[in-house]
Amino acid sequence: MLKTxxxxxxxxxxxxxxxxxxxxxxxxxxxxxxxxxxxxxxxxKTKLSKFDMIKWVTQLRQDPNHEWLKNIKCEVVQNQVxxxxxxxxxxxxxxxxxxxxxxxxxKQTFLSKQNFRILDEDRIVFMKNKIKFKCSDVDKIDxxxxxxxxxxxxKDNTNQYFTSVVLELDKDLKLPILNKEVGCxxxxxxxxxxxxxxxxxxxxxxxxxQKKLAKEQRKxxxxxxxxxxxxxxxxxxxKVHKKISNQRNHFIHQVSNKLINENQVICLExxxxxxxxxxxxxxxxxGDVSWSTLVNMLEYKANWTGREIVxxxxxxxxxxxxxxxxxxxxxxxxxxxxxxCQSCGFELDRDLNAxxxxxxxxxxxxxxxxxxxxxxxxxxx
Numbered sequence: 001m002l003k004t005x006x007x008x009x010x011x012x013x014x015x016x017x018x019x020x021x022x023x024x025x026x027x028x029x030x031x032x033x034x035x036x037x038x039x040x041x042x043x044x045k046t047k048l049s050k051f052d053m054i055k056w057v058t059q060l061r062q063d064p065n066h067e068w069l070k071n072i073k074c075e076v077v078q079n080q081v082x083x084x085x086x087x088x089x090x091x092x093x094x095x096x097x098x099x100x101x102x103x104x105x106x107k108q109t110f111l112s113k114q115n116f117r118i119l120d121e122d123r124i125v126f127m128k129n130k131i132k133f134k135c136s137d138v139d140k141i142d143x144x145x146x147x148x149x150x151x152x153x154x155k156d157n158t159n160q161y162f163t164s165v166v167l168e169l170d171k172d173l174k175l176p177i178l179n180k181e182v183g184c185x186x187x188x189x190x191x192x193x194x195x196x197x198x199x200x201x202x203x204x205x206x207x208x209x210q211k212k213l214a215k216e217q218r219k220x221x222x223x224x225x226x227x228x229x230x231x232x233x234x235x236x237x238x239k240v241h242k243k244i245s246n247q248r249n250h251f252i253h254q255v256s257n258k259l260i261n262e263n264q265v266i267c268l269e270x271x272x273x274x275x276x277x278x279x280x281x282x283x284x285x286x287g288d289v290s291w292s293t294l295v296n297m298l299e300y301k302a303n304w305t306g307r308e309i310v311x312x313x314x315x316x317x318x319x320x321x322x323x324x325x326x327x328x329x330x331x332x333x334x335x336x337x338x339x340x341c342q343s344c345g346f347e348l349d350r351d352l353n354a355x356x357x358x359x360x361x362x363x364x365x366x367x368x369x370x371x372x373x374x375x376x377x378x379x380x381x
Contacts, residue, residue, distance in 0.1 A: 001169055001304060002149070005139045009124070009153075009161040010132040018127055019153060019161060023108040025072040027101040029057060030080040034098055037084070053081045073127070079111045109154040118143045124163065126153070133163070142167055157238040174306040181265040183359025185318070185351045186291045188282070189337075192255060193351035195359040200255050205247045206288040213240045248290055256297040260307055266298060267362025269354075270314040310362040318357040322346050 011019060033053055040046040048056075057078055061069045069077060087098035112126070118140075123130040135143075146167030154162050183195035191202040216237045223230035259266055273292055277283045302309045312318070319339075320329045327343035339353040340346075348356075 001171075001173065003142065003146070003167050003169055004164055005135065005142060005167065006162055006164045007124070007133045007135045007139070009163055010134070011129075011161055015129045015131050016161070018129055019155070022072055022076055022110050022153070023155065024103070025069060025077060026080050026110045027103065027108075029060070029069070029077050030084060031100045032060070033057065033080060033084050034100060037088075050081060050085045053084065054078055057081055073112060076110050076112055106157050107154055109152055112151045112153065113149075142169060145169070156242070158235055158242055173304045175261065177306070178262070178264040180263050181267065181359060181363065182259070182263040183267040183355045183357070183362060184259070184269075185355040185358060186269060186271065186289075186294070187351050188285050188289055190351055191289060192259075192294070193349075193355050194259075195352070195355040197352060199351075202289055203247070203251055204285075204288060205244045205251075206284070209240060209244050213237070213244075216240055248288075249293065252290065252294050252297060256294060256301055259298065260301045260305055263307070265308045265310060265362070265366065266302070267310045267312065267358050268295060268298070269316070269318060269358055270311050272314060308366075310366050312358055312361040312365060316357075316361055318361065319350060319354040321353075321357050323348065323353050323356040323360070 033056070036056060037048050037053065040048055057080070060066055061074070061077065084098060091097050117125040119125065119130060122133060122140075124133050125131075143165060146169045149166040149168055151166075152164045154164065156162070185193045187193065188202060190199045192200040216233070220230065220233045220237050223233050271291055273286065277286050279286075299309055301307070317328055320332045321327070322329075322339070322341040322343065324346035325341060325344040327341050329339070329342065332339070337350050339348050339350050
């Protein structure tokens with residue numbers, strides 16, 4: 001199995017300079033490669049391949065005007081060609097045209113694949129620099145026993161340094177098989193309502209920190225452009241945003257762990273989050289609740305532990321359908337929090353009714369999929 005471990009680094013000033021040299025060189029090479037590729041197309045309609053760009057980067061490193069590039073790891077510089085090629089592949093598939101990298105961007109990164117070592121005194125060795133780091137004891141064991149695939153160094157907008165290590169681990173994280181299935185309704189009033197009647201309240205971390213964030217942003221707007229005080233205040237604003245993000249991720253990890261540990265099959269609804277955020281009255285609340293993060297965590301944790309995630313169709317009327325008789329309340333408003341069936345008189349909380357319907361639809365979908373798989377394995381005759 002593959003596992004990504006994100007580690008906080010605590011480099012000295014000298015080590016920061018080494019990392020900053022790599023960040024700056026990667027930005028420079030990426031931008032110059034983008035200019036060169038664009039010029040070749042505009043001047044002679046030459047479409048340079050990935051291998052042509054690698055040769056060009058090699059020649060750039062040998063140029064006397066770029067002697068300083070020789071102090072940067074070769075694989076780090078060449079990886080910028082991979083990034084540029086991926087950016088163009090996305091453009092050809094209908095995405096935006098590749099943009100130049102800026103020093104003021106949200107995150108500075110570079111990727112390395114070689115010469116990575118973990119020392120016993122909690123140090124990571126990079127370019128002969130022993131950089132201090134912190135992580136959990138479990139992650140330390142995995143770092144020493146796993147096979148390292150890639151290492152990505154990064155600096156975020158709060159000027160904190162990190163490294164993300166992708167490991168191939170030879171261990172089994174499968175959990176014991178349980179005879180339990182659950183349906184989950186995702187909402188704003190309650191973050192998750194399960195078909196068992198368990199509710200996880202929506203903590204609304206952004207709303208709780210909104211006043212503090214507004215105060216720091218007002219201070220930022222009054223600072224002189226380009227001054228050191230403005231940069232200091234920008235970091236303060238960024239730290240408020242980061243705290244909100246960390247709180248949200250910690251909470252979602254707790255919810256996803258509980259769902260994974262207690263259920264074998266988890267049935268979820270498929271939400272059109274981008275479409276829902278077009279509602280100007282709910283867009284901020286929808287961005288704060290972060291349903292997509294929960295779904296992503298459940299999917300990769302289910303893959304690790306042997307659990308199963310079932311997603312029902314986007315247009316299934318789970319909130320408007322009576323769980324008892326199947327009657328559909330077509331004009332049910334969002335403000336109505338209790339579902340009362342006008343056919344059989346069944347009455348239940350709106351979110352709990354939706355969760356039970358999601359479980360019912362998910363079970364049917366799971367049975368249909370299993371039947372299809374069984375039919376494919378049958379041998380004729």
